Amino acid sequence: MALEKYNLKLPKAVYSGTDAMENIPEILKGTGAKKVAAFTDKGLRSLGLFDFVEEELKKAGVQYDIYDDFPAEPSYQAVQAVIDQFKGKGYDFIVACGGGSVMDTAKLASVLVTDEYGVKELLDDPKRAKKCLQILTIPTTAGTGAECTPNAIVGVPEKEVKIGIVNDNMMSDFVILDARLIKNLPRKIAAATGVDAMCHCIECFTSNKCNAFSDTFALQGFDIIMNNIVKACDDPTALEAKNNMQIAAFYGGVAITASGTTAVHALSYPLGGKYHIAHGVSNAMLLIPVMKMNAEDPKFRERLATAWDQAYHGDKRLSTVDEKSEALINWMDEIVKHLEIPSDLKEFGVQAEDLEWLVEAGLQQQRLLVNNMKHVEKDDARKIYQQVM
Ligand SMILES: NC(=O)c1ccc[n+]([C@@H]2O[C@H](COP(=O)([O-])OP(=O)(O)OC[C@H]3O[C@@H](n4cnc5c(N)ncnc54)[C@H](O)[C@@H]3O)[C@@H](O)[C@H]2O)c1
Ligand SMILES: [Zn+2]
Structure with a gap:
């Protein structure tokens, strides 16, 4: 071959x-x-x-x-x-x-x-x-x-x-x-930028462009982030966790060079462009809705299950792909909530009547949307934005 x-x-x-x-x-x-x-x-x-x-x-x-x-x-x-x-x-x-x-x-x-x-x-x-x-x-x-x-x-x-x-x-x-x-990175910045790195890893791992090279960096980075981000943000003295986050963010960047981010980053760009929401914050808002939409695809669920196997080191014993992919989404959700990253677009002045503009602008980001395993239609984008407004 x-x-x-x-x-x-x-x-x-x-x-x-x-x-x-x-x-x-x-x-x-x-x-x-x-x-x-x-x-x-x-x-x-x-x-x-x-x-x-x-x-x-x-x-x-x-x-x-x-x-x-x-x-x-x-x-x-x-x-x-x-x-x-x-x-x-x-x-x-x-x-x-x-x-x-x-x-x-x-x-x-x-x-x-x-x-x-x-x-x-x-x-x-x-x-x-x-x-x-x-x-x-x-x-x-x-x-x-x-x-x-x-x-x-x-x-x-x-x-x-x-x-x-x-x-x-x-x-x-x-x-x-x-x-x-990064020793004294304020919690708010550490949280948003850390979740950005988490998105790079999980998006690159589940991207249509994923491959053996990007998988190595994306999975390793994801494992490190999932197990260090909370400590790195919560505990000012947790130097090891902070150093680990610095290395994992670099791995996320390397993964991007070989693969590419997907619908989280694509739909996030109009939120940064028009409402000036910080890059990490808008990604954190969209991460879970996009993961849930993508999880309708069995191939995507398999990738999440592999990511779960790599990153989860606790006592829960899950056996099926569906259990693992659901548990992984819940775990990411818990982390984002714990880090208290804003989760409602209204806080940034986004109004209900802005929805259609967002949908159109989000769908323009085809450079990244083509990487998303599930083809993103207007309705999909609309549902994603609706969940955060
Ligand atoms: N080129 C890429 O591959 C890539 C990937 C993802 C995001 N981006 C872009 O990067 C930008 C966001 O970068 P960012 O998230 O690193 O934040 P940033 O560079 O915009 O910085 C945000 C704030 O944090 C402060 N800050 C930075 N480091 C600090 C520290 N150690 N202690 C205290 N304050 C600190 C800065 O002064 C600034 O006020 C966006 O424009 C985004 O689109 C680029
Ligand atoms: Zn990013």
Whole structure:
């Protein structure tokens, strides 16, 4: 039998653990970098988290400028504004330290050094992206996995949606997972970003694009997340659980490179684009309704049963696929509820009359909907949104 074709993409090097940031001077020396553009956000700077990076840049003796003036989950115009400041300054390396918003902005910067095209042109034709600068990504949430995906997500205000620009040239070259950065992650952010990582793993594992490579990372990541997320969020001293979440979020990102997310992420994009609901929050809201809809498909239930077998280490003895898939959905539901992530769209100003717009906008996300095992029709999307409003 011929080997099926599938690809896994990985950064050149990944460093993890406490003090992993100390590898920065060595990385910069290896690449010959002399002038670095450092991306972060104002919140992280005021918390002193960027100081860890700055200290290493100083040790490395490189020149650097800091770019932190852009909002969380930026629009493509906001990203372009930062890139306009950064262009033409002769940088030879990029360091990004932050959550998905910072890393995605910096990844776009790494392919937008010349005047040939801008972010808008990449939205129209992502294939145009050419790598100009090497990049080191250092996530501070656990998280998007953006440190190791070829994706950058931007808001498109005129269409009131978020759109993913995907091109392998935006893969990060170096990743540092430094445990110190997520040690004091506020519970609300840890919960939403942790459930985002959970979604990456379970969606990639149940995607039409799933394969042996993505399954390995998705299952392992899922197992770690299911058994660590509550502790990592609830117990400020649970460093091991937090470190585990950082690694698992990275695994989720790797799984995305070989597989792809499905209807949870697809239907979530209009909620971020129009109502500015944080990415992890909108995914958490839709996760259970989408899982329940997909579980009508026996193939999907089989995948959930396998995920249950991998992740559940307790005393319950379940034997059938149906029992296991139902138990897994209930377990994910308990976790999302326990983490107190908002669960009602009304809290974000979504009105009953917005439903049809949401359905139309959600169905536009065919890049991801084609990955969903069950074909998502208008009625399906409507039922999903109705459950959270
Ligand atoms: N490229 C990808 O593959 C990918 C995947 C999933 C999501 N995304 C995108 O990533 C963005 C969301 O990223 P995110 O969920 O990491 O959040 P974020 O980067 O938007 O950050 C959210 C908030 O958390 C704060 N924060 C981050 N780390 C912190 C820390 N350690 N301590 C205290 N505060 C901290 C930030 O300052 C910010 O205010 C969205 O735009 C989403 O669409 C990208
Ligand atoms: Zn996500």
